[in-house]
Structures are given as structure tokens and as C-alpha cells.
Amino acid sequence: MSDTQLFEEIIELPDTDSGRRYDALVGLEDVKSRLAKEAGILLNPSLLEDWSKSKHGRSIPLIKIFEDRHPLFIFAGDVGTGKTTLAETFGDSLSRTNKLGIILYRLSLNIRGSGAVGEMTRLVSAAFTEVKDYAKKLKPTNGKYSSACILLIDEADSLAQSREFDQMHHEDRAGVNALIQGIDSITKAHLPVITVMCTNRLNAIDPALRRRAAATFEFSRPDEAQRLNILQKYLAETGISNEELQTLAKSTGTNESRDYGYTYSDITQKILPSILLKSYPENAIDVATISEVIKNTPPTIPFNEYKERT
Ligand SMILES: Nc1ncnc2c1ncn2[C@@H]1O[C@H](COP(=O)(O)OP(=O)(O)O)[C@@H](O)[C@H]1O
Ligand SMILES: [Mg+2]
Known part of the structure; x- marks a missing residue:
């Protein structure tokens, strides 16, 4: 397998499109700010040494706690909550x-290989080697x-699944080991x-792998204020009143018949485009159309692990 197939994409940042997608993410201010500092x-x-000297006049012991941390972040949470988008774009900021x-x-999802013995290990190792070879030149x-x-590993559960799972194929375990070795070798060097x-x-x-993460960020579905924020942003200048938008934000939350609301992607990729296409080209956007689209577009059913917690 050639190097290009190890990676779905190799992108140079900053770039305008990533910046726009990063800015469009709603409700992730805390994650963004913590991530920016950690990264x-x-x-x-x-930077910590500089800060300590400037604020405390010396290198305080506390900053040692940051030494030898693994440069690994885990983004976890329900589907359609911005994990992939943030992972692809925080580098721009x-x-x-x-x-x-x-x-x-x-990293390409093909990296799992065809299941042939040793293939996944070889591909994961090759991917880390390529990234490290580039990084060594920097x-x-x-200081x-x-x-x-x-290095972005999306849908990481397909690759990094716990070795404890009984049904796990020997080959999958080898892949996890290669991942751990790759991360450790970056930390060490x-x-x-x-x-x-x-x-x-x-x-x-x-x-x-979870133990190694310098930070694990949890992503969840938008609350009412965050849903309102998105609706206000995209339905501005349509003549829909703020009061009506508030009612719509409420109607995309939990209700008597379901204990989960809409995801970010339910709203941005299903509801909003449907509203536009239902109105276009004959009509202006109105509340009746919006309500009908919402009624006909149920929210994505939560992934089990996250449903149990909410
Ligand atoms: N926090 C958010 N704010 C605004 N839009 C979001 C947010 N999270 C997700 N979206 C929308 O949903 C789409 C899919 O999000 P994605 O990052 O692929 O979710 P995940 O990887 O968590 O399943 C994005 O392109 C964006 O339009
Ligand atoms: Mg994703």
C-alpha cells in the first residue's frame, strides 16, 4: 500500500475553509478554549516555563505535572455533535x-486492512512512521x-477497540498494540x-489508550439555548419572530414521547436544508413549513452508550 492510501487526506493549515467551519461550531466554547491551551x-x-517565570518570578513545581504527557486527545460523544469537525479544524485556530x-x-479507514495476519499492524506502524519522519525534520x-x-484517527473505535473484548480477533489486538506503540514513540521522541x-x-x-490521553473531551447534543442559537443564525432575516424561534427550539428538544432531542447535524444537515427546499421556489419561509419539517424529521436515535447516561 502506498503512503497516500494510509491517509485519506493531508491538509496544510491554516486554510480559510477550516477556519469557517471552526467558527460555525456552536456550544463548544469551553472545549475550544481548553483544547487551544492543552494543544x-x-x-x-x-510556554509554561515562560508563564511561570512571568507570573511567579520562578519555575514553579506545578508545571512539572505537564511533563511527559502523551500528546493524545480523545473526542467522545453522540453522533452529529461536532467531533469530526472540531478535530479537522482546531489546527487552523x-x-x-x-x-x-x-x-x-x-488516517484512512482502510487502515484496518483486509484482515490478513499482520496487515493492520503494518499499516498503523507505517502511518506513524510517515508522520514521525516528517515531524523529525521540524x-x-x-524552544x-x-x-x-x-494525526486524526476518526471512528477510532474501529481500530482502538479494547483488547479485553473476548470476541476480538487476534489481528485487532495487534492493531491496538501498534497504536499504543506509535503514540508512545511520539511522546518519547x-x-x-x-x-x-x-x-x-x-x-x-x-x-x-484512554489512560494515555492528556484530555478526553465529551461532546453532547445541543441544549435549548444552543438550538435557539443555530436557528437564529440560519433563519435570520426570514421574518420569523424570536418568540417563534424559541418555540421551535423547544420543539426540537425532549418531550413526552422521547427523552432525547435533535443533534447539531439533525438541525444543520436535515431540518434547515429541508425547510429551504420545501419553500423554494414558490414560497417564502414561514412557521407552518418549519413546524411541518420538524414534525416529519425525527431526531437521530442516540447511540446506546450515551442514551444510558442521559
Ligand atoms: N457544535 C456544532 N455546532 C454547529 N453545527 C454542528 C455542531 N456539531 C455538528 N454540527 C453540524 O453537524 C455536521 C456533522 O458534525 P460532525 O463533526 O461530523 O459530528 P460527529 O463527528 O460528532 O458525528 C457538521 O458538519 C455541522 O454542520
Ligand atoms: Mg464523526
């Missing part, structure tokens, strides 16, 4: 804030990097590479 520090540990050039490697100046890499694993099933991820 900034992982790529440039000397990171690169602008820290004046870094960032290469984003999106040298810090005065700070001017370029870095992000202090390379400027952040690995992000996205999953709908956090519990299925191997405990050894």
Missing part, C-alpha cells in the same frame, strides 16, 4: 494563534516550534505531533 502547551512546553504551520494527517528555535502535525482519536463509543476504546 499549545503540548507543542511548546516552554492553533496555527493562527501560535503562528505555526500545521500539517493535518487524516526543529524548535529557542518553540514553527511547524507541527496533527518529544515530537511536535498531536494525535486525536474520535469515537461514539468511549467505553469501547482500549483502557491503555
Whole structure:
């Protein structure tokens, strides 16, 4: 398998489209801000030293707690809540804030291979080797990097499933081991590479990987205020009143017949486009059309693991 097939895409950041998609994410302010700090520090540990000296006049012991952390983040949560979008785009914000050039490697799902003995291990190792070979060429100046890499492993449960699962095929276990080795080797070599694993099933991820994560971010469906925020943004200037939008935000939440509301993607990829196409070309958008679309478009049923918790 050639190197290009190991990765679905290799993208150079910053780029305008990523910036736009990052900005369009609603309700993730806390995640975005924590992620920006965590990632900034992982790529440039000397930032903490600088901060400590400037605020405390010395290098305080607390900053040692950040030494030797694995540059691994896990994004976990229900489908359609922005995990993939944030993983693909936070590098854009990171690169602008820290004046870094960032290469984003999106691992291909084909990496699971055809199931032939040793194939998955070989492919996972080859992917890490390619990213590391690139990262080794990046040298810090005065303790700070001017370029870095992000390795995105989407749908990571298909690759990083717990080795404890009895029914697990020997070959899958080998793949998890290769992942762990890859991450450990990046940590050991202090390379400027952040690995992000996205999953709908956090519990299925191997405990050894979960333990290594510097941070695990949990994503959930939008609450009423967040749904209102999206509706206001996209239905602005249609003549729908704010009061009506509030009623619509409520109607996309939980009710007597279901204990879950709509996901972000239910709203942005199903409801809003349907509203437009139902009105176009004859009619203007009105509340009756919106209500009908909502009624005819039920929310995505939650993934079991997350349903149990809500
Ligand atoms: N927090 C959010 N704010 C606004 N839109 C969102 C958000 N999360 C998801 N979306 C919408 O849903 C689409 C799918 O999201 P995605 O990142 O693929 O979700 P996940 O990976 O969690 O299943 C996005 O392209 C975007 O339109
Ligand atoms: Mg996804």
C-alpha cells in the first residue's frame, strides 16, 4: 500500500475553509478554549516555563505535572455533535494563534486492512512512521516550534477497540498494540505531533489508550439555548419572530414521547436544508413549513452508550 492510501487526506493549515467551519461550531466554547491551551502547551512546553517565570518570578513545581504527557486527545460523544469537525479544524485556530504551520494527517479507514495476519499492524506502524519522519525534520528555535502535525484517527473505535473484548480477533489486538506503540514513540521522541482519536463509543476504546490521553473531551447534543442559537443564525432575516424561534427550539428538544432531542447535524444537515427546499421556489419561509419539517424529521436515535447516561 502506498503512503497516500494510509491517509485519506493531508491538509496544510491554516486554510480559510477550516477556519469557517471552526467558527460555525456552536456550544463548544469551553472545549475550544481548553483544547487551544492543552494543544499549545503540548507543542511548546516552554510556554509554561515562560508563564511561570512571568507570573511567579520562578519555575514553579506545578508545571512539572505537564511533563511527559502523551500528546493524545480523545473526542467522545453522540453522533452529529461536532467531533469530526472540531478535530479537522482546531489546527487552523492553533496555527493562527501560535503562528505555526500545521500539517493535518487524516488516517484512512482502510487502515484496518483486509484482515490478513499482520496487515493492520503494518499499516498503523507505517502511518506513524510517515508522520514521525516528517515531524523529525521540524526543529524548535529557542524552544518553540514553527511547524507541527496533527494525526486524526476518526471512528477510532474501529481500530482502538479494547483488547479485553473476548470476541476480538487476534489481528485487532495487534492493531491496538501498534497504536499504543506509535503514540508512545511520539511522546518519547518529544515530537511536535498531536494525535486525536474520535469515537461514539468511549467505553469501547482500549483502557491503555484512554489512560494515555492528556484530555478526553465529551461532546453532547445541543441544549435549548444552543438550538435557539443555530436557528437564529440560519433563519435570520426570514421574518420569523424570536418568540417563534424559541418555540421551535423547544420543539426540537425532549418531550413526552422521547427523552432525547435533535443533534447539531439533525438541525444543520436535515431540518434547515429541508425547510429551504420545501419553500423554494414558490414560497417564502414561514412557521407552518418549519413546524411541518420538524414534525416529519425525527431526531437521530442516540447511540446506546450515551442514551444510558442521559
Ligand atoms: N457544535 C456544532 N455546532 C454547529 N453545527 C454542528 C455542531 N456539531 C455538528 N454540527 C453540524 O453537524 C455536521 C456533522 O458534525 P460532525 O463533526 O461530523 O459530528 P460527529 O463527528 O460528532 O458525528 C457538521 O458538519 C455541522 O454542520
Ligand atoms: Mg464523526
